[in-house]
Amino acid sequence: MAGLPNGGYMRRYIGLLVVASILLTPILLVTQERAPSQLPSDEPKPVDTRPEQDTATYSPDRLPVEAEEATPAGISEPLDENLYTRQAIQSSGTSSGAANTEPDNGSLTMSEMTPNDPSFPKMWAMNNRGQTGGTFDADIDALEAWRASTGSSTTVVAVVDTGMDIDHPDLDGNIWTNPDEIPGNNVDDDRNGYVDDVHGWDFANKDASVFDGSGDGHATHIAGTIAAKINNGIGVTGINSRVQVMPLKFMAPGGGPLEAAKAIEYAVAEGADVINCSWAYTSPPPELKRAVDKANAAGVLIVAAAMNGGEDFVGDDLDDGINKPMFPASYDNPNIISVAATDDKDRLTSFSNYGAVSVDLAAPGEEILSTVLNDSYNYGLGTSMAAPHVAGVAALVKSTFPELDAVGIKTRILDSVDKKASLQGKMVTGGRLNAAKAIGANTFPIILKRSPGYRVRTQRPRINMTVRDDETDLTKGQIELYVDGRRRTGFSYDQATDRLTYKTRKLAPRRHNVRVVAHDAGGLEEMRTWRFKVIKRR
Numbered sequence: 001m002a003g004l005p006n007g008g009y010m011r012r013y014i015g016l017l018v019v020a021s022i023l024l025t026p027i028l029l030v031t032q033e034r035a036p037s038q039l040p041s042d043e044p045k046p047v048d049t050r051p052e053q054d055t056a057t058y059s060p061d062r063l064p065v066e067a068e069e070a071t072p073a074g075i076s077e078p079l080d081e082n083l084y085t086r087q088a089i090q091s092s093g094t095s096s097g098a099a100n101t102e103p104d105n106g107s108l109t110m111s112e113m114t115p116n117d118p119s120f121p122k123m124w125a126m127n128n129r130g131q132t133g134g135t136f137d138a139d140i141d142a143l144e145a146w147r148a149s150t151g152s153s154t155t156v157v158a159v160v161d162t163g164m165d166i167d168h169p170d171l172d173g174n175i176w177t178n179p180d181e182i183p184g185n186n187v188d189d190d191r192n193g194y195v196d197d198v199h200g201w202d203f204a205n206k207d208a209s210v211f212d213g214s215g216d217g218h219a220t221h222i223a224g225t226i227a228a229k230i231n232n233g234i235g236v237t238g239i240n241s242r243v244q245v246m247p248l249k250f251m252a253p254g255g256g257p258l259e260a261a262k263a264i265e266y267a268v269a270e271g272a273d274v275i276n277c278s279w280a281y282t283s284p285p286p287e288l289k290r291a292v293d294k295a296n297a298a299g300v301l302i303v304a305a306a307m308n309g310g311e312d313f314v315g316d317d318l319d320d321g322i323n324k325p326m327f328p329a330s331y332d333n334p335n336i337i338s339v340a341a342t343d344d345k346d347r348l349t350s351f352s353n354y355g356a357v358s359v360d361l362a363a364p365g366e367e368i369l370s371t372v373l374n375d376s377y378n379y380g381l382g383t384s385m386a387a388p389h390v391a392g393v394a395a396l397v398k399s400t401f402p403e404l405d406a407v408g409i410k411t412r413i414l415d416s417v418d419k420k421a422s423l424q425g426k427m428v429t430g431g432r433l434n435a436a437k438a439i440g441a442n443t444f445p446i447i448l449k450r451s452p453g454y455r456v457r458t459q460r461p462r463i464n465m466t467v468r469d470d471e472t473d474l475t476k477g478q479i480e481l482y483v484d485g486r487r488r489t490g491f492s493y494d495q496a497t498d499r500l501t502y503k504t505r506k507l508a509p510r511r512h513n514v515r516v517v518a519h520d521a522g523g524l525e526e527m528r529t530w531r532f533k534v535i536k537r538r
Contacts, residue, residue, distance in 0.1 A: 096273060117233065117234065118235070136446075138432075140364065140389060141436035142436075143445045145436040148232070148398055152399035156243070156270075173229065174228075192266075206254065221385070225239065236377055258288075260281075275295065277302060277327075280327060281326075281327050295333075301406035308351040313351050315348070343364075346432060390433055418431050437470075442522035443524070449466040450514075465498065
C-alpha cells in the first residue's frame, strides 16, 4: 500500500454479496459496484469493487466486510487470492544541493500548488507523479484546475446511490441543506411531499435519514471524490471542494428502479445541477427513462457509470449487440455522460465496460482513495469511482460557466479530454477526463521519455527527453537543464518533435543527477529529476 513503511504492502480483496429481502420483477437487474471497506484504521486499506452476480433479486452489490466478520448464511463468497505488492510513495522533492544553483523566476511549481491534505500525494488520479508505479501525468490535471477554481457553493451535485455519512469531517459543510425545510418539526414545510428532508431523502426507507450505518459506504466514497474539503489539513481532496452534495438514497432493501427514478426527479425539483449515478439496470421500467427525460428538459446533467463486466470481472463491449446495455448510462439522452474507468497508466481497466457509441469518455477508476465510514479513508475501484471524477469536474465547469446547461457542460468535458491511443475505438471521445482543460485552465508543461535509464556503459552519454506544453510551443529559453547541479546550456531542442538532446562531457564512472525545468507562458513550472550510473568499460 502506498505510503506504508518497508516499501510496500500485501493486500487481499474481500467481498460479500448482500441480498435484499424484497424481490423485484425478474427482468430487472441492478448493478452497483462495491464500496470500500470501513476499517477503523489510520492507514487506508485497498479493496476491490466488483459487480454483483446476475440475479433476479435486487441486490446492492458486493460490499466489503472486515476480515473477521462472518459471511451470512446462504452466501458463499470465496476470498480473492489475487495478491500483489504496491510500491511505496516516492518523494518528488528536490535535493537541496542543486536547488541552490537554480534561479527563482517567479513561476508556480507543483509543490507550491499542492493542498495540505496529508493523503493528497496518494491520489494519483488528481496528480500522477508515478508514485503508484503508474505513468507520469496520467491524471486529470486537478492542480491546474484548482489554480483557476475550486468550485462554488451555489453548485449542487446529487448523489443517487446508497446513504451517505454526512458527518464525515472531510464532507461536513459541503452537504446540501434544503433552505425551505425546518429541521425536526415533523412538517413538510416546503410542501414537496417529503417531511423534514433537510439534507435529502431516503427513498428506500421513505424517511429523511440519509445515513443508516454500515451499508452506506459506497455513496460516502463517491462524495469524497466529488467534494472532500481542500486545505483543511486532514484526509483527501475532492475535485470541487466547495460544491454542495445532495444525498439521495435508494440502494437498500425496499429500493429499486422506481425509487431511483423518484430520487432523480427529486434532484431536479430541488435544483441539482449534476446527478451522479454509479449504478445500472439492464431492463429498467419506463419510469427511469421518464425521470432522465425530466432532467434533460431541466438542463440537469446525469453522469452515469458504464459499469463493470460480468461474473468474470472482464469489461464488456456494450455496443456489440450481445451484452446488455446499462441504464441510465446507455440512454441516448443528450444530458447523459457515460463513463468508463482507466488505471494509473492511462489504460482502460480490465473490468471496465466500454463502447464506441454508448460510452463517452474514461476517468480514473482504480485505486481511488476517498472518504469512507468511521471518519476514515480507503481505496476503491470500479466505474463507480470513475463517474464521480466526471461529476466533480462537471460541477467545476458549472461553477466557472454558470450559464451552461447540461449539454453545454457535457460539450466542454468531452471536447477537452486527453486523447489516448489505448482508448481509441473504445468510446466516443477516445480520451480521458481533464479537469483543467474543461474549465479552460493552463496546464503544466510535461517532461517524458527520459534517457539514459538506470545505467549506461559510456562515459559520454547522450541525455534525451520530451519536453512539451499542451497550450503553447515551448522554446529552448523556457527550458533549463542541470547535470550534477550545474546548469548546461549546450543542449538542442526541436520544437517540431518536442525533443531535448544533450551530449555530455566525459563523466566519471559513478552515479550522476539530471534535472530539467520547464516554464510555460502561463507561469507554471514543471521539474523532473532522475539519476543514472556510468559504468566504466573493462
